[in-house]
Amino acid sequence: MVKKRKQQKGLAYSRTAFLYLLPAFVLMAIFILYPMLNTIIVSSKYDYRFLTGEFAEFSFKHYVEIIKDPIFRRACLNTVFMVFVCVPASMLSALLVALGLQSIKKFRNFLATLYYLPQVTNVIAAGFVFALIFNNNFGLLNMLLERLGFEPVAWISGVGISGSQVLYNKSYMRCLFVLFTYSMWQGLSLKVILFLGGLSSINPQYYQAARIDGTSKWNVFRKITLPLLSPTTLYVYVTSSITAFKSYSAVVALFGDSYGPAGDNTKMMITLVGYIMDQLGDYLKPGAVSMASTAAVMLLFIIMVLTALQLKITHRRVHY
Amino acid sequence: MMQVRLENVTKEFVGKRKETVVAVENLDVEIQSGKLVGFLGPSGCGKTTTLYMIAGIHTLSKGNIWFGDRQVNTLAPEKRGVGMVFQNYALYPHLSVFDNIAFPIVNSKDIKKQFQKELVEYNKEKKSNISFKKFVEMQVFSAADLVEIRDYLDRKPSELSGGQQQRVAIARALVKKPKILLLDEPLSNLDARLRLQTRDEIRKIQIKTGITTIFVTHDQEESLTICDQIVIMRDGILQQFGEPQTVFDYPVNQFVAEFLGTPPINIIDARIKNNVIQLAGEDWRELPEPLDDQPVRLGIRAESLRIDHSRKFCELCATVIEVSKLGGVITVVAQLKDGGIVKFFQDLANPVAVSDKVSLSVVKNATMVFNMEGGKLVQW
């Protein structure tokens, strides 16, 4: 009569739980887990031929090839610019804006909504608009400059760059500025909202206590706001950096498929992901896919290392 | 109507450090159909675990549970047909009171089928043609009337007070006409007055519907007042099972004696020597049956002590050290020769004052003698 009882299970134990997970894990297996492994493997298959799957040998020659490629180095340079210049700049501005927003109650939501607009704007469309604004002849910026009495600047121009290194650098600087402006415009939006959320989550009692103690505004900011905001700040920094590493569509929209102004054949503004996509575009060429895979693995590696570094450096400064 | 039988039920848990914790040990109790039984005991005594095993939320480690003549050990809770009322009400916040009460009938396949069958019978009998929706409405109304929450059917739980929410929870448990009703400390979150009111209501409903009800609480007054029988538990082990008054008057051990009763029973250190109880070195009373010489503890309830005015000789001598009034009850605290403290109630006809010397006698059958392990040796 009495059934033999095995290890007891709780009420929520379900033998059919795997059914709930099945769709997610099947999709993950096909489109995430398998690609992860496969990319790493393919990167070591030298001269991989896409259609047949044949390859010359297992080797890491691609890694060496890539590092030697000047275009890859260009991509690294640009990506570094995005991550180490654009991100901190937009973080700082976003923090200022968020602080400002936090202090006013009336139009906070209205303004916050407006600030977020760039995030829901199509990247390609936005890139086109910015390219137009910076257009040498019909651009808004040059028009304003002229009105203010300045000389218009040839923002995106490849005139004379193949001959002169000086001109090339000048052109490059200007293009960087265009990219910088765009990424500020774009990056500000999300960060403002995140910082605002982080600021709102700080218990107002801290501020009340500081007021009673007569603390100056600057000290309140330094000793209360910043430390309590640090988890959010870290989150914003890490995620924005990772996103910046992956910049691609914006650059393509701003500078076109050749990643640079007319007259440039060095792919001036290419990014790491752009490099990968370019390799992939030629996928029928022997070795293209394995090159792309190698570049992807290197990208992943760079992201992981730098993220770990970021976390390590800021570890002591972040208070939970 | 349903009888619940717990047969040698044991529940073991695996603790955080992988040790085995025995929450309930060899519990063997039979709850007769239609009775209101209270499970009583200090925190951690296993009463809630037992309730959860009856509900099917916990599985048994050993033993069996019978609903009538059906063994339900491994039956899933949704198939057991019990109604349950939780300490925190557990009402669905996104539904109105009406939908909360109707929830079991509308959303459970088995219960829905049951009521659809009932509807067919009903329509046949009354020669009517009521829709299922209307029938459900009738059930909800009648459950709501039972707990007097009819006026609040449109509201959401968050708009109700604690007491009202509790009544909705009771209605929801009852609407599916369960054979067994389980209540897990349902009154703990209510204020004192509401607690008294609600517990009487629960009793009234239980009598009216005749449902076998099991009621877990740590408040002994509650259980003494409304339960047909009580189960006292300690550390997972059944201490005593019986009618409240019986358990109160004839506790089976010191724990039970001390657990029931306000103020707590007087415990006096004493000694048995030559079959005589000695208090503070002096002989007091002779034992009704022979017992070994040993140190013992006497248990005498406050209400069992009387001031002996015959003053022939001092049976139980004490000096009054405090007279305190609480509400309408006056408690006298007196000290025995050896320092032991006893409490008894003031006799309003012959009140005593502090520093009075009194002689106390014990009402018949109210003297309990416990050994040092807490077991009862004799009571007379």
Next chain:
Amino acid sequence: MKERIFKLGTVIFLILVVLLVLIPFYWMIATALKSEAEALRTPPTIIPVAMQFRNFITALELAPFLKYFFNTVIVSFFVVLISTTVSVLAAFAFSRLEFAGKTFLFSVVLTTMMVPQEMLIITNFATIAHWGWMNSYQALIFPFCVNAFHIYLLRQNMMQIPNELYIAARIDGLSNFRFLIKVVFPQVKSSIYTVMLLSLIWIWNTYAWPNLVTTQDSMRLVSNGLKNVFTQNAGVIQYELQMASATMVTIPLVIVFICFRKYILSGVVKGGIKG
């Protein structure tokens, strides 16, 4: 007094920044409404002399934008439908059910959150090509149907439902699945809306993947369609048409955002606070 100046300064600052943010939008719409001649004027005019709404029609004739819209809507619909369902089911299992390997499987989910899409894109492209799914809706839909972040977000929200409610529902006769439908779903509705909206925004704005798997113009989505029509270095660009197209592509999502900003903004913040 100092307070007042400070506050005024803050407001001015904020308004300035907002204006900077809005300038590109203005410029886009303004240029879209200019005639061809006016768009090419040097220096350009700030306010268009005469509103040329015709430009929008012309832009539609330039490229099958309606087809791009249609494709995007179809893909969005299915991605939202499928990915939300997948995420809700998985999140429910992780938040409420007990089963072997739960911790391990969840950590797998967390790990995938950190993997960059770019690493997967290559192999996924190969997979699609080998299955013959190039230029198909499936290729555009399925890779986007599982999202670890969404699963995480939903799980966090579901865990806030008190366990007692789960027990009560089981006693009330509900199976796990019915509990999900009747009790969990109504209570996490706002998170579900957030997840749906985030998926929608993603599909509308993503470029790299659609660009890779669609070579036929008829299958392009809004983002790579737009890009394809106006490649920067190819000849003379008709800016007024480019901007008109950009406007048409941007407006729908802006409208969606304004209507549902509550869910989008709260979802973004929730993901951020938890870190």
